[in-house]
Amino acid sequence: MLAASEPFVTSSRPCSLQSEANVPTVDVKLVDVVKRFGDAVAVDHINLEVMDGEFFSLLGPSGCGKTTTLRMIGGFEEPTSGLIELQGQDVTWLPPYRRNVNTVFQNYALFPHLTIYENVAFGLRRQGVSDPELKSRVHEMLALVELSGFDARKPTQISGGQAQRVALARALINKPAVLLLDEPLGALDLKLRKQMQVELKRIQQEVGITFVYVTHDQEEAMTMSDRIAVMNRGRYEQLGEPEVLYERPTTRFVAGFLGISNLLPGTVGAADGSYAAVRLADDTTVRAPKSLFVADRSGVSVGVRPEKIRMHEQSAEPPAGHNQLSGTVRDASYIGVSTQYIVEARGGAQIMVYEQNVERATKAELWAPGESVRLSWSPDHTFVVTDDEGAAAAAPR
Amino acid sequence: MGGFLRRHKHAVPYLLLAPGLLWLTVFYVLPGFQMFMTSLWSGTLETGYEFALSNVSNYTEALTRFWPQFSRSILYGAAATALTFAISYPLAYTIAFRGGRYKNLLLFLVVAPFFTSFLLRTVSWTIILGDTGILLGPLKEIGVLPAEFQLLSTPIAVVAGITYNFLPFMTLPIYVSLEKIDKRLVEAAEDLFATSFGAFRRITLPLSLPGIFAGSLLTFIPAMGDYVNAELLGNTETTMIGNVIQNQFLTQNNYPTASALSFILMAGILIAVAVYARLLGTDELTAGGV
Known part of the structure; x- marks a missing residue:
């Protein structure tokens, strides 16, 4: 009816x-x-x-x-x-x-x-x-x-x-x-x-x-x-x-309000081509599109969405030019269409990763808590947010 | 006890109704029946009374004899109801929509007169409306009104007294129905091109009809049967049917006539209410869940 x-x-x-x-x-x-x-x-x-x-x-x-x-x-x-x-x-x-x-x-x-x-x-x-x-x-x-x-x-x-x-x-x-x-x-x-x-x-x-x-x-x-x-x-x-x-969220709030995102604080380093480098707390360097950086701000956070991250064996070599982090799987939840992992990076950051259950689907194939993994993602999938306090101060009143 | 109720769930509604039903039976149905029997008596207090169905002539005689008082009661009751409505609606509207944090205080003030006795308040009106009282005295002094001008002992005073005494019975139901109206309905009406007055006429007023209906019944019914205001504020030309019934019962000891008058009054009110409900279409309204 x-x-x-x-x-x-x-x-x-x-x-x-x-x-x-x-x-x-x-x-x-x-x-x-x-x-x-x-x-x-x-x-x-x-x-x-x-x-x-x-x-x-x-x-x-x-x-x-x-x-x-x-x-x-x-x-x-x-x-x-x-x-x-x-x-x-x-x-x-x-x-x-x-x-x-x-x-x-x-x-x-x-x-x-x-x-x-x-x-x-x-x-x-x-x-x-x-x-x-x-x-x-x-x-x-x-x-x-x-x-x-x-x-x-x-x-x-x-x-x-x-x-x-x-x-x-x-x-x-x-x-x-x-x-x-x-x-x-x-x-x-x-x-x-x-x-x-x-x-x-x-x-x-x-x-x-x-x-x-x-x-x-x-x-x-x-x-x-x-x-x-x-x-x-x-x-x-x-x-x-x-x-x-x-x-490409530009603030911490937007990144958090629209979906899940991993935010890693760091300091802006040198630019190279169309990317700029950011040094994270654990001394890893990741790259993000240069156009996303606001001039004269050195303290930023880089972000990446969980579904953009690939997981590899610790020994594997990720695609050239990709951002990389090493860490340990802390938690894995199988939810059918994908599996959601929480990976603790070397610097202590908790990183959320969603992996489609395509290559790995059975219990034996999935990553298990405790395993060491290497995470990688494209610099093009990396966004940059200014910190909230900074954003408030920088915004015109 | 709890165990008993759990085992006899169907008995609960009856148990809850029992005190009310008992009360109504003892103090309404039985006396009502007794009074109905009385209305078909003939005879006097001295000679003794006799019941006969043929004494239904008591009704026609009472109606013919006291028709002026009946029609006066209807007139005064209707006038007082119209007046209480005219005063109450803006009052209730203001409290409901503009009262803000003073809402409860304002409502209390509406009910506050009830803390004084009904009789005392009505007697006070004789002082206010007296020929040289605080209202007319100064006006006569400065020559605005002629010295023979009177309010007390006139129909105006009686209607004013009834209006004053029953005002809260009109204000409160209207307030409740207005208070329940979702303010967004008014906004929606204005959004749909109704002016402020248009929104009031199409939305607020129709949605407050149940309150107006309840309020006017609560005012009109007791106003029609009232005799205190006519007694204290009126004269011999303003007697209402309530005064007649009181007089027949307590002074003349003419119980059959007094009983017949009471039943005529009750029937008259029932008919008036039925017609009123039909005119206002309250069935429709309450079905709307407002």
Whole structure:
């Protein structure tokens, strides 16, 4: 009965409403936006530009200011200072009902006394859309979210996943310039959440509306977003495409928030070609792309993702030019698709390594705790993060 | 005891209901039945009473004779209910949405008059509304009002007294229903292009209907049967049906008529409530789980 029970598979259809040749225009622009609640600074001088048709995510832990940022775009909070523009128009002081944005609220906020039909029709009715058009648009929208035939139900008579779709339909029917989504999948169970992620992306591509999406779930943000701003303590630490954030995090926080990473503190040494050397605590030298280093910072950490590391016999010779570390296996957990190892490097650092169970899969073949191993990874898979305290001091206030 | 309850799980709901049922049986059903029998008596205290079904004429006679007091009760009760609503809704709204950390204090202030006796508070109104009392005295002194102007012993005073006395019964249920409303629903309405007033009319007001319904019943029912306010603040032209019943029972010793009047009042209220519930569509509302 419910379409959500079958995963919605999409061909990754290109956004039909925009041609590649057109320079995308800015839909949402935040200029130096600050929000204080009493003494607490919730949002701290944020500058953002969200492009037309983009799926943009604000990602961060609770209390990082992502929801407050979204609420300011929606008009539910007024910034303490700064400027908010929607499609080039200054809306900083406009009430929500005068802005061409709509919101999908956390826990949906469906009107409990109105039917699904009336919930979806609410925005159009306020705009004075009359009956024949209203009816066809509501039915069209209910069909888009696969809830045709639910017109007469009340919000208490549908499931969480269905309520989520109604909330989406209720907002999208108004054809807003920007759709704001505040953790819309937070109340759903894992399986439904995965299905809705695919479906949200499908709907976004189908309608071509700019989405600004707030979430604390890094996987969710990476699955759907064109770009992500990773927020921490009222500002964003890094903004970019999911791959860039994952492969090349620039701060310790971003490296830790998006997946697991091994961070090894060291001092910057000489550059050689397109790589620069970093001397680690145990005197090993590893190399990383020169472009990743911030000028005049000698204390940095180099990082590498666990799945990028290869494990070899202590005596083996790893690929030429790769970074190397020697260590001892401390822990091995077999989890089916891969095996996760914790290797203690000579300098004492605990290094996480994920190895696909391809070459080694049986108990006898896997590395066992106590074995001496050599780790290697490509310098191109090495990223560089500045230390937090340093980052705070270096950032413009 | 615990073992007994575990073995007889089905008995638990009945055991929990028992004290209430017992109370209602002894103090409501039995006296009610007794009163119904009384309403079909004929005779006087001196000659003795006799029961006969034909004495159903007691009802028609009582209704014809005391119709003015009945209609006055309906009128005063309705007016006082409308007034308590007009005062309570903005009050409850402000406490629920703007009360902040003073919420509990403000609620306490709404209930605070209950710490003084009902009678005492009503008597105080005779001082406030008196012809040369603290309200009218100064106004007459400076010539704003003519010397013969009166509030006490007028319908206005009676309705004002009822309004004052039953105000918390209206305010509290409305407050509870407003307090329960998820503030994000109002935000959602404004997000969907409703103005602040539009959001109030389409969302807040309909969602507070159960509170309005409960509050107006809690006010209207006792207001219709009230006789203290009419007695203390009114005159002989403002007597309500409560005064008549009290008089018939306690002064005239005309038990059959008094009983018949009580039943007519009860039936009238039941019918009024049924019509009201239908008009407001409360079934629909409570089904919405609000």
